[in-house]
Amino acid sequence: MTTRPTEARNPATLDLDTLPTREALARIVDEDAAAVEAVRAALPAIAEAVQLADAKLAAGGRLHYVGAGASGRLAVLDATELTPTFGVDRSLVTAHFPGGAAALVDSALDFEDSGDLGAEDLRDVTGADLVLGITASGATPYVAAALGEARRRGASTVLISCSPDPVIEAGHVIVLDTGPEALTGSTRLKAGTATKVALNAFSTALMARRGRVYSNLMIGMSVTNEKLRERAVAVVRAATGRDEAAARAALRDAGGDIEVALVALLGDAGADDARAALAEAGSVRAAVARFEGRA
Known part of the structure; x- marks a missing residue:
């Protein structure tokens, strides 16, 4: 089985547990800085996604975020801030998280492998909408099923992946090539940083285009x-x-x-x-x- 880049060991932090605190912090922050550069490299793809979302909203459609784990929580954060920041109606942008509100605040309730939930949560999507899936691995079953259901219903689909070779299919793919984490497999770190920066940039640019x-x-x-x-x-x-x-x-x-x-x-x-x-x-x-x- 091939190890995905987000799950690989990072040679720059093999001695993380032996470093003085300040040096450990510096290594972690250096990796986060690299995450921001990964977003910068993806700006052309993000710009295309903004234009696609703008066209959908202008025609009366809606925007849906779909994610699980750390990626999904960051998507919920971005979506919930759009109403107080830009005054958009809450129904315009919806974040879908497997297991709903209870799972959002309790990581022990983990439903990211549930394809059934992914399809069920997107049952109200139409061809007028855009669905944006967010996954560090590029393979999360909940996101895969949600985007599959969205395509079946005629919606446009976009995927944000921190793996350069995602297995999830989407009409438009944004790759944030963040590589291995400072702490192996902990995608709340570098992948999370890149995801937050990308979502913030995407939604803010979109709202600027929408006159907000x-x-x-x-x-x-x-x-x-x-x-x-x-x-x-x-x-x-x-x-x-x-x-x-x-x-x-x-x-x-x-x-x-x-x-x-x-x-x-x-x-x-x-x-x-x-x-x-x-x-x-x-x-x-x-x-x-x-x-x-x-x-």
Whole structure:
């Protein structure tokens, strides 16, 4: 049986248990730095996945993440952060984890070998959707079955694998060639780092394309506490160059909606007109453009 790269022993850390603490830490972090470079090498493939996902969402489809173990937990983390960060509806991006919420927080409940669960969890996928499988080994049965079911239902499929030769089939494959772990087989380390960086980059670039970002500012974030209310004021000020009083007034008139406040200030429009322009145009930049050149 061929040993997958993520399961091989790393010659750089064979003496890990004998090293002084600081040197052990340095070796581990050096391996993580290599993981980031593995993501950089995969950027062309990640960019294609972003474009594919953007097209699906623009046509009314949904995005599904599928993963188990450390990979699946990172996928759940990324998916759950999209609503508070970008204001997207929770139904738009769903993370599927074998065994559900109970298994997510209890690693003793391990269902990653269950192909039946993988197929069952994707029973509501349609041809309008994109399914992104995440697996360090490139061979996780739960992910394989989920992507197989997704293809059967006509959905587009993408696979993120830390093995350069994944056995799972997908329409588009992203390889994060991270190699052997500092601690043999512990893919929560280098493979996990690469997976998190890749998912963060993928989802953030996707949301930017979907108009959920203005400049490098979070304009769709959910404002649920005082800290975030103050951040909303700071975002409006940074985007418009207006003073605090103007930013607070625009947010008040917009009912706390950052995007409406931005369009109102940048387009020199009332909140109602700004809201209507935003609904029609789909993004702050496009909405503001509607007010440019007015007499």
